[in-house]
Amino acid sequence: MSLAEYVRILGRGPGRARSLTQDEAYRAMTLMLSGEGPPEAVGAILMLMRMKGETASEIAGFSKAAQDALPAGPAADLDWPCYAAGRTRGAPWFLHAAKAIAQNETRVLLHGWNKPDARVRAGLDVLSIPFCTTLDDAASALDHGQIAYLPLEIIHPRLFALLNLRDAFGLRSCVNTVCRMLNPGRAVASVQGVFHPSYRLLQADAAQLLGWEALTVIKGGGGEFERHPGKTVEAFGLRQGRPWQGSVPPLVNETARLQDYDGPLVPVDAPFAQAMVAGTIDLARDTLAGACPSGRQRDSA
Template identity: 30%
Template sequence: MTSSWTDLLSRLARGEDLSRAETSAAMTEVLAGEADPVALGALLMGLSAKGESDEEILGFADAMLAASEPLTIPEGSVDIVGTGGSKHRKSHALNVSSMASFVAAAAGATVCKHGNVAASSSSGSFDFLAAVGVDINPTPTAVEALIAEHGLAFAWAKTFHPAMRHAGPVRSALGIPTVFNILGPLVHPGRTRRIVLGVANQPRAEQMARILLSRDMARAWVVAGYDGLDELSTVGPNRVWDVSGGSIKELTVHPEAVGLSLVTYDELAGGDGARNAEIFKRMIFDPGSEPAATGIVALNAGAALVVAGVADDLVSAVAKSLAAIDSGRVGELFEDFTQPSTTG
């Protein structure tokens, strides 16, 4: 362990915050495979015990972006993503953001979703995508071609952040949430400036809104769903932090106010990737057969339409999302998108 790492860990032990430059330098060593695994584990535990500051998180994100594979996406592209960690997703997760990506794209947004396989839920976004027949590991060139052709693409974190393999064993050994669990939405390889970001608890949501504000986003919605869901919920009211124009505006989103019925979490139960694939296919090919899932997906797709500038307000955005499902446009996009391709 180098003296610089010893100093960082000593300061964390005293409860001191590290600078953005310091956490970026430490993470750069990690991504180069040069960090002592014991030191990395101590750093992650120290930050978790103290509570990660905005600047510390930004430093980690800076290093990850600098080491990522490049990806060029259209200006105005939006990501729909959650940080995970919701108690409602541990055993019966419904892949709402991935389903909403198809719906938002069919309704007129350009969507590039960044994600991964399951870490804390029964089905991660890329578990679901693999189950519905999406090629989850295309080359960066193929991802660019997909978004150019369909207005939709999915960027697997494993493909675009290969250097994270150096941190993987330590993360697995620790077995607890660390700063890495919240970095995914901040390190989109296409540097998207529009995002719908779901967070399972309000204090972390407020922090993520501040971080996004510091990054000069075109527009972002940070959402804390009812009762700890990391996306907009149709079970009850949701908190939203609307980041745009150099400020943060707090909103409350009631499902009934945008034309949706309240449901229970039992009605929103999903499962593994295969189970969620079945639900999604019924939703888009037999409209009306999955009303609860349709409602929550339309709500989150609607948020993406607002953030992308395709809709002026959430009421019209949800209506556009429902129309895209009912008219069959989502099904058509899905079939086109999942056709075998020689691209990339």
């Protein structure tokens, strides 16, 4: 099928249009990533999906196609996407949490793109987290230090080009969600942050369709996996491959805004920032504990 067929499925009009099946979404994304489809059709598909709202089947199909378009990556235990723009976040304290998890013999693979917000990548340097430009470099970093960061624009330029269409549309597309679901290290567990709460369950449902074992999705600081320690946090995801939902109580009696803590990442001397890091670590560890004993991502159904 050409991309025009998928545009037709999505855009026939009231009473006739429908969502894509997981298999159709897989084939459509494969065509979009090939660069062979007309750009007008690519834009039509992404915007029609935005108008109707994405389904878990569509996100699962798109994400599997994006993952399959990557060469085999370094094996990871914990997938940690970071794709937020950071407008409502302070310093990226979650990087401390990721590094702490890695120091416990857990292979943590971060990947992302944060557009004009340079704080995440600046934080990598501050905390000595390797910025890797190839999958082989990431594999070496994971072997030696259990943590690595992969930049989307280098490891997956075609997916990055689709993500960057936001500049042309002036609107977010489902590619933002697909990037969070990329999981280039095929990790058994993933932690994800979102800005809009409605995406928590969408990503959890898509992960189950993909056969993932453990996932935690929260409305985090600026859209990253970074918990607010002064609020109750609602979490969605998977535990041992089954739907899971949890509620995490506040850790401190302080309702500060995360952007108020925008100082240097080291030292972590403010009690609120310390609680932010500790709470994020606890959620990540709980996610890892919720994986099946097999230790690797299952094949999708």
